[in-house]
Amino acid sequence: MEIKNVGSRGTLFTFHDLGIPTNVYVIHTEQHVYIIDTYLGPDIMKPVNQYIEELYSGKPLIIVNSHSHWDHVWGNSLYTSSLIISHTRCKENMRKDGLEELEKHKAYKRGQIILTYPNLTFTDKICFEEDSVLMYHTPGHTEDEISVLDLHDKVLFAGDNLERPIPYLMSKNLNQYINTLEGYLNLDTEIIIGGHTGCEDKNLIRHNLDYVKKVLLGDTTEFESGEYAEYHKTNMAWLSGFVAKKD
Numbered sequence: 001m002e003i004k005n006v007g008s009r010g011t012l013f014t015f016h017d018l019g020i021p022t023n024v025y026v027i028h029t030e031q032h033v034y035i036i037d038t039y040l041g042p043d044i045m046k047p048v049n050q051y052i053e054e055l056y057s058g059k060p061l062i063i064v065n066s067h068s069h070w071d072h073v074w075g076n077s078l079y080t081s082s083l084i085i086s087h088t089r090c091k092e093n094m095r096k097d098g099l100e101e102l103e104k105h106k107a108y109k110r111g112q113i114i115l116t117y118p119n120l121t122f123t124d125k126i127c128f129e130e131d132s133v134l135m136y137h138t139p140g141h142t143e144d145e146i147s148v149l150d151l152h153d154k155v156l157f158a159g160d161n162l163e164r165p166i167p168y169l170m171s172k173n174l175n176q177y178i179n180t181l182e183g184y185l186n187l188d189t190e191i192i193i194g195g196h197t198g199c200e201d202k203n204l205i206r207h208n209l210d211y212v213k214k215v216l217l218g219d220t221t222e223f224e225s226g227e228y229a230e231y232h233k234t235n236m237a238w239l240s241g242f243v244a245k246k247d
């Protein structure tokens with residue numbers, strides 16, 4: 001696990017159990033400590049908790065699930081006495097697919113997973129004004145994706161909407177994804193973090209946007225070879241309906 005300070009009040013925890021980096025992002029405000037995504041289970045979230053306990057002991061925690069996929073929500077059970085916030089559809093998807101995902105990916109469980117659903121959901125946005133933290137619906141990678149904007153530090157946590165080298169498409173509504181990425185470009189942000197990226201700038205948004213637009217236009221030759229090929233092929237299979245579900 002790597003720990004990186006971001007801006008004046010952010011901490012990025014990056015884990016590598018899945019063979020790709022996966023992030024948990026913490027924002028420390030006057031009133032609360034926000035934990036965005038809970039990774040693979042209660043055991044692996046304990047160092048994050050310990051870190052928070054040492055630095056910010058006693059402050060109420062607010063947990064956020066960027067979307068419903070298993071690699072972002074399995075640690076929720078450690079936080080049953082806290083607010084756990086997500087999009088309404090994220091909770092629905094967890095209820096629908098959670099058990100199947102748990103069985104399918106059980107090799108990655110870190111601790112005993114008790115599927116724990118969000119206890120506060122929204123459809124459009126929710127703003128903690130005193131903390132300058134905004135959560136808002138940003139459908140893209142999935143329909144249930146939300147982003148978290150630290151308005152104080154101008155940091156955007158974009159969940160799996162931003163990926164290297166190109167995003168995984170798991171929603172067929174590409175126009176919606178394009179709207180979300182174009183919206184990111186208009187934000188007054190300097191640091192952008194995806195669910196599996198490092199600390200990025202707007203170039204990654206532009207690159208991901210270029211890809212999604214080209215998929216929509218059917219102009220994807222440049223993504224059919226090299227580092228993109230495998231991701232792109234999976235996306236095409238998904239979009240054409242031959243693959244039931246990706247991770």
Ligand SMILES: [Zn+2]
Pocket residue numbers: 069071072160195196
């Ligand atoms: Zn993910």
